[in-house]
Amino acid sequence: MPEHDSVLDILFENQEMTEKQKRILEAAVEIFSEKGYSATSTNEIAKKAGVAEGTIFRHYKTKKDLLLSIIAPTMAKFIAPFIIRDFNKVLLSEYQSFEDFLKAVIINRMEFAKRHLPMIKILIQEIPFHPELREQFKDHVLNQVVERFTFIVETYQKKGEIIDMPTQSVIRLTASSILGFVIGKFLIFPESNWDEEEEIERTIQFILRGLSASSKMKG
Amino acid sequence: MPEHDSVLDILFENQEMTEKQKRILEAAVEIFSEKGYSATSTNEIAKKAGVAEGTIFRHYKTKKDLLLSIIAPTMAKFIAPFIIRDFNKVLLSEYQSFEDFLKAVIINRMEFAKRHLPMIKILIQEIPFHPELREQFKDHVLNQVVERFTFIVETYQKKGEIIDMPTQSVIRLTASSILGFVIGKFLIFPESNWDEEEEIERTIQFILRGLSASSKMKG
Amino acid sequence: MPEHDSVLDILFENQEMTEKQKRILEAAVEIFSEKGYSATSTNEIAKKAGVAEGTIFRHYKTKKDLLLSIIAPTMAKFIAPFIIRDFNKVLLSEYQSFEDFLKAVIINRMEFAKRHLPMIKILIQEIPFHPELREQFKDHVLNQVVERFTFIVETYQKKGEIIDMPTQSVIRLTASSILGFVIGKFLIFPESNWDEEEEIERTIQFILRGLSASSKMKG
Amino acid sequence: MPEHDSVLDILFENQEMTEKQKRILEAAVEIFSEKGYSATSTNEIAKKAGVAEGTIFRHYKTKKDLLLSIIAPTMAKFIAPFIIRDFNKVLLSEYQSFEDFLKAVIINRMEFAKRHLPMIKILIQEIPFHPELREQFKDHVLNQVVERFTFIVETYQKKGEIIDMPTQSVIRLTASSILGFVIGKFLIFPESNWDEEEEIERTIQFILRGLSASSKMKG
DNA sequence: TATGAATGAGTATTCATTCAT
DNA sequence: AATGAATGAATACTCATTCAT
Numbered sequence: 018m019p020e021h022d023s024v025l026d027i028l029f030e031n032q033e034m035t036e037k038q039k040r041i042l043e044a045a046v047e048i049f050s051e052k053g054y055s056a057t058s059t060n061e062i063a064k065k066a067g068v069a070e071g072t073i074f075r076h077y078k079t080k081k082d083l084l085l086s087i088i089a090p091t092m093a094k095f096i097a098p099f100i101i102r103d104f105n106k107v108l109l110s111e112y113q114s115f116e117d118f119l120k121a122v123i124i125n126r127m128e129f130a131k132r133h134l135p136m137i138k139i140l141i142q143e144i145p146f147h148p149e150l151r152e153q154f155k156d157h158v159l160n161q162v163v164e165r166f167t168f169i170v171e172t173y174q175k176k177g178e179i180i181d182m183p184t185q186s187v188i189r190l191t192a193s194s195i196l197g198f199v200i201g202k203f204l205i206f207p208e209s210n211w212d213e214e215e216e217i218e219r220t221i222q223f224i225l226r227g228l229s230a231s232s233k234m235k236g
Numbered sequence: 237m238p239e240h241d242s243v244l245d246i247l248f249e250n251q252e253m254t255e256k257q258k259r260i261l262e263a264a265v266e267i268f269s270e271k272g273y274s275a276t277s278t279n280e281i282a283k284k285a286g287v288a289e290g291t292i293f294r295h296y297k298t299k300k301d302l303l304l305s306i307i308a309p310t311m312a313k314f315i316a317p318f319i320i321r322d323f324n325k326v327l328l329s330e331y332q333s334f335e336d337f338l339k340a341v342i343i344n345r346m347e348f349a350k351r352h353l354p355m356i357k358i359l360i361q362e363i364p365f366h367p368e369l370r371e372q373f374k375d376h377v378l379n380q381v382v383e384r385f386t387f388i389v390e391t392y393q394k395k396g397e398i399i400d401m402p403t404q405s406v407i408r409l410t411a412s413s414i415l416g417f418v419i420g421k422f423l424i425f426p427e428s429n430w431d432e433e434e435e436i437e438r439t440i441q442f443i444l445r446g447l448s449a450s451s452k453m454k455g
Numbered sequence: 456m457p458e459h460d461s462v463l464d465i466l467f468e469n470q471e472m473t474e475k476q477k478r479i480l481e482a483a484v485e486i487f488s489e490k491g492y493s494a495t496s497t498n499e500i501a502k503k504a505g506v507a508e509g510t511i512f513r514h515y516k517t518k519k520d521l522l523l524s525i526i527a528p529t530m531a532k533f534i535a536p537f538i539i540r541d542f543n544k545v546l547l548s549e550y551q552s553f554e555d556f557l558k559a560v561i562i563n564r565m566e567f568a569k570r571h572l573p574m575i576k577i578l579i580q581e582i583p584f585h586p587e588l589r590e591q592f593k594d595h596v597l598n599q600v601v602e603r604f605t606f607i608v609e610t611y612q613k614k615g616e617i618i619d620m621p622t623q624s625v626i627r628l629t630a631s632s633i634l635g636f637v638i639g640k641f642l643i644f645p646e647s648n649w650d651e652e653e654e655i656e657r658t659i660q661f662i663l664r665g666l667s668a669s670s671k672m673k674g
Numbered sequence: 675m676p677e678h679d680s681v682l683d684i685l686f687e688n689q690e691m692t693e694k695q696k697r698i699l700e701a702a703v704e705i706f707s708e709k710g711y712s713a714t715s716t717n718e719i720a721k722k723a724g725v726a727e728g729t730i731f732r733h734y735k736t737k738k739d740l741l742l743s744i745i746a747p748t749m750a751k752f753i754a755p756f757i758i759r760d761f762n763k764v765l766l767s768e769y770q771s772f773e774d775f776l777k778a779v780i781i782n783r784m785e786f787a788k789r790h791l792p793m794i795k796i797l798i799q800e801i802p803f804h805p806e807l808r809e810q811f812k813d814h815v816l817n818q819v820v821e822r823f824t825f826i827v828e829t830y831q832k833k834g835e836i837i838d839m840p841t842q843s844v845i846r847l848t849a850s851s852i853l854g855f856v857i858g859k860f861l862i863f864p865e866s867n868w869d870e871e872e873e874i875e876r877t878i879q880f881i882l883r884g885l886s887a888s889s890k891m892k893g
Numbered sequence: 894t895a896t897g898a899a900t901g902a903g904t905a906t907t908c909a910t911t912c913a914t
Numbered sequence: 915a916a917t918g919a920a921t922g923a924a925t926a927c928t929c930a931t932t933c934a935t
Contacts, residue, residue, distance in 0.1 A: 146272050193420075197409070204364060294916070512906060
C-alpha cells in the first residue's frame with residue numbers, strides 16, 4: 018500500500034516501469050480477464066492502453082510474455098503469507114484454535130482474492146491451457162501450501178480438533194469451499210447481492226464442521 | 237445409451253447425423269477441451285476430423301454454432317435427472333435419509349461428469365466468456381437445480397437432518413465440494429493417482445458433516 | 456515446349472496448378488529477381504498476381520517455400536542434360552573434338568540461362584544467403600557436373616587436346632568464363648548492345664586456348 | 675596500414691570517427707555480408723555493435739546511408755591503384771611483359787579482395803538491387819578500369835603478345851576468371867581447402883593462354 | 894554524443910467463412 | 915453432402931525512424 022494502490026500493485030512492485038508500461042499491464046489485465054487470453058488481441062490492448070501496438074512488444078517480447086508477467090507475480094503474492102520464516106511457530110503461538118487460524122487465513126486470502134480479482138480470474142482461466150503455468154502452479158503454489166499446512170493440520174488432528182484425514186484431502190476440501198465461494202460470488206454472479214459476511218461465516222462453519230472430529234457421522 | 241456409446245453419445249442422440257458430422261463433433265470436443273475454444277482453429281478441427289474445412293460450415297453455420305452444439309446438450313443432459321416429473325415424490329420415497337439421497341446424486345452425477353469429462357471441461361471454461369451461455373446456464377441449470385432441491389432440502393431441514401441455512405447456500409457448498417473433487421482429480425491432476433473411492437467417500441462425509449445440524453460448533 | 460511455353464515452363468511441368476497458383480509463381484519470379492527475396496513482400500506478390508494475400512499461403516506454406524519452389528526445379532532443369540543415362544557414351548560418339556563438345560554444351564546451357572534468366576538471377580542472388588540452398592547446390596549441381604565431366608575432361612587430356620590440370624580447375628575456369636558472359640550481358644549491362652554471337656565465339660575461343668595443351672606458355 | 679589495421683581500414687581512413695561509430699560499421703559489415711542488406715535489421719546491428727539503436731541514426735541518416743558508407747569507399751579503394759597519375763607510364767616502364775603486368779595486378783587486387791572480403795561480398799550482392807549503386811559502379815569502376823587499361827592492352831596487342839580483341843572483351847574475360855576464383859574460393863567454398871597459390875597460378879596461365887596471340891586455334 | 898522509449902506503417906501468416914464445382 | 919480453392923480481415927510481431935532526455 019505504499020506509493021501505488023492500484024489493483025495491479027502486486028505487478029508494479031520492485032520494478033521501474035514507464036507510465037505506458039503500466040497502462041499496458043492495466044489494459045491487458047482487464048481485457049484478458051473479460052475475454053480470455055486467446056480471444057484478446059494485442060491491438061485491442063494497445064488501444065485500451067492508449068499506446069502504439071509496437072510499444073507492447075518493446076516491453077514484452079511476446080503476448081504470452083505479457084500473460085506471464087501478470088500471472089507469475091500473482092501466484093507469488095498469493096502464497097507469500099505462507100512462506101515467511103517460522104510460519105508454523107508464528108501461527109501456533111498466534112492462534113489458539115484451528116478455527117481461529119482458519120478464519121484468519123480464509124479472511125485474509127479472500128481479501129487478497131477480492132482485491133486482485135481480475136488477476137485471479139486470469140490465473141484460474143489460463144492455467145489449464147498452459148502446461149508450463151500448470152507446473153509452476155503445482156510447484157510454487159500447491160506444493161508450498163501443502164508443505165506449510167501439513168504440520169498445522171497434524172497438530173490440530175493430534176489435539177482432536179479436526180478429523181483424521183490426509184492433509185491433502187483437508188486442504189482440497191477447504192480450498193474447494195473457499196474457491197467455490199469466491200468464484201460463485203465474484204465470477205459467476207457478480208451482479209447478485211449476497212450477504213457477503215454471512216456467506217463467509219456460513220462457509221467457514223461448513224468447513225469447520227466438515228472437518229470436525231467430534232461427532233461420528235457414520236454409525 | 238442405445239446404439240452408440242461414444243463419449244459423445246449425449247450429442248448424437250435424437251439426431252440424424254452423417255458420419256462426417258460425428259467426426260467433426262468428436263474432433264471439436266477434443267481440441268476445444270485441450271486448447272480452449274478461442275485457441276482452436278476450424279482448420280485444425282477439419283484436419284483431425286478428416287474432412288474438408290468447408291464441410292464444418294455445411295453443418296454448423298459458424299464456429300460458435302459448433303461450440304453451442306456441444307455445450308447445450310451437455311447442460312441439458314447434466315440436469316436431466318432432476319427434471320423428471322414428480323422428482324420430489326420419487327426421491328422422498330426412494331431415499332430414507334438425506335445421506336442416502338446425497339450419495340446417490342453425487343455418485344450419479346460424478347459418473348456423468350467423469351464420462352463426459354471433455355464436454356464438462358469445455359462447459360466450465362467457456363461459460364465465463366459467453367454471456368448467452370452464462371444466461372442459459374443460470375436459467376436452465378442453476379435455477380432448475382435450486383428449484384428442484386428446495387423442497388428436498390427443506391424437508392430434511394425440518395427433520396433436523398441438515399442445518400438451517402438458505403437452500404442456495406446448501407447447494408453452493410455441496411456443489412463446491414463436488415466440483416472441487418472433479419476438477420482437482422480430472423482436470424488439475426489427471427496424472428496423479430488418488431484413491432478415487434476413498435476420496436469420494438471423504439468428500440461426501442465432509443459435506444454431510446458440514447451440513448449436519450447435530451453438533452453446534454459455535455459455543 | 457508442350458502446351459505451355461512461358462518463361463516459367465520448368466516450374467509448371469508435371470504439376471496440377473490452378474491458374475492463380477501460376478500467377479503467383481509468375482509474380483514471385485519477377486519481383487524476386489528484381490528486388491531480391493528479402494526485399495519482396497508477399498503483399499506485393501499478391502497484388503501483382505491479382506490474388507488475395509491468403510491465397511499465396513494456401514499454396515506455399517511460407518514465403519521461403521515459395522522461393523524454394525522456384526529455385527529447386529531451376530537447379531534440377533539446369534543440370535538435367537548432364538544426368539541422362541550413358542552421358543559419356545553419347546557425348547564421345549557425338550562430338551569429334553573437345554571444341555565441338557564444349558561449344559555444344561555452352562550454347563545449349565546459355566540458351567537455357569537466357570530463357571530462364573529471372574530464375575537464374577534469383578538462384579545466383581539467393582544461394583549465398585540460404586545454407587540449405589547452398590548445400591543443395593553443391594550436392595545436386597556442382598558435384599553432379601564435376602562427376603559427369605571428369606571422364607570427358609580426362610579423355611581429352613589423354614588425347615592431348617586439353618592441358619593437364621585437375622578436372623575441378625578446368626570446370627571452374629570454364630564456368631567462370633561462361634557465367635562472366637551471362638552475368639555481364641544479361642544482368643549487369645542488359646541495356647548495352649553487345650554483338651552477342653561474336654562475344655560468345657570469343658568466350659569459347661578464350662576457354663579453348665586457355666585450356667589448350669599445345670603451346671607451352673612458361674618457358 | 676597506419677594506426678589501424680582492421681578489415682575496415684579503408685572505411686575509417688581520413689575520418690574522425692567515434693569508437694561507437696566504428697563499432698557500428700564493423701557490425702554492419704559483418705551482418706550485411708552474412709545475411710544481405712535487406713534481411714538485416716538496424717536493431718541487430720545495434721545489438722552487435724553494443725550501441726543504442728538511436729545511435730546508428732545519429733551517424734547515418736538512414737539504413738541505406740549506412741550501406742553506402744560501406745560500399746562507396748570500397749569501390750573507391752578497389753580502383754585506387756589504377757587512377758594514379760601516369761598510370762600507363764609507370765606500368766610500361768615497370769613491367770617488361772604483359773604477363774608480368776597481369777600477374778602483378780591480379781595478385782595485388784586479389785590480396786585486396788581477400789583482405790576486404792566482407793565488403794566485396796556486400797558490393798557484389800547489393801549492386802544489382804540499387805540502381806544508383808549500379809550507376810556509380812559503372813561510372814567509377816568499370817569505365818575507369820576500361821579507360822586505364824585500353825592503352826596497355828593495345829600496346830601488348832601491337833607487340834603481338836595478346837590476341838586482337840576489343841579491350842572490353844579482354845577485360846571481361848580476365849575479370850571473369852579472377853572473380854570466378856575469388857567467389858569460388860572465398861564465397862562459395864570457404865571451408866574447402868584449395869591449394870591457393872597453385873590455383874592462382876593456374877588461373878593466371880589460363881588467362882594468358884586464353885589471350886595469347888601465338889597459336890591460332892581456329893585452323 | 895548517446896540513449897532507449899515510442900511510434901505507425903509494414904511483415905508474414907492465420908482465420909473463419911464463402912462458393913463454384 | 916462434400917470439397918478445397920479463394921478470400922479479406924485480422925493476427926502477433928518487426929521495422930526503420932524520431933525525439934525527449
